[in-house]
Amino acid sequence: MSLTKETFNFLKDLSKNNNREWFNANKERYLIAHENAISFADELIEQMKKHDDIETPNGKKSLFRIYRDVRFSKDKSPYKNHFSGSLKRAGKLLRGGYYFHIEPGNSMIASGFFQPEKDDLLRIRQEITADATPLRELLNNTTFKNTFGVLQGEQLKTAPKGFDKEHPDIDLINYKNYYVVSKFSDADAQQPDFAKKVSERFQVLRPYLNYFSEVLTTDENGLPLD
Secondary structure, three states, X not given: OOOOHHHHHHHHHHHHOOOHHHHHHOHHHHHHHHHHHHHHHHHHHHHHOOOOOEOOOOHHHHEOOOEOOOOOOOOOOOEOOOEXXXXXXXOOOOOOEEEEEEOOOOEEEEEEXXXXXXXXXXXXXXXXXXXXXXXXXXXXXXXXHHHHOOOEOOEOOOOXXXXXXXXXXXXHHOEOXXXXXXXXXXXXXXXXXXHHHHHHHHHHOHHHHHHHHHHHOEOOOOOEOO
């Protein structure tokens, strides 16, 4: 399933005319573009179910609202200039999720752990401190690197409290987020097999997500959490 040229044109025009008057005058264009995004997400879910357990029931449920929350933002533009959504993995043992973002000139997918909860972040750091080899092997895998590059996210300037700043794996311990990103061109997103291509890239992440799932569902001794 591809995203249409009309969808990208709508998002381009919305970016230049981000106000309620223009949006209301172009509501029909929005509805058509929104349905296109839903159809893409529906097909993506079906593709993803071939290699992962996806809890998100359908494309419509996966999409985030296009309306921005401007209460605490200096930017008062009422609408996002993109379509985006997420797919949740099923069950407590499958951690992590999948994010997709459709925007002219900035379409991407991402996965991993963005702003993890305090306890999860501590558990990740404990595991890396004990043995970072499995994570480094995943990050250095050729296919993984060619698809997603390197870890993204903010890093501390010094060691987290309670961790040795001289630890040989402090570069990984200092991360506050553990996610990765892969980008697509507008032309890629308008190809008929786009949902399949996105699913294939997400599949490359399975060993990465499985590693974190095991870490976050066990204690420091490797025993399952209650």
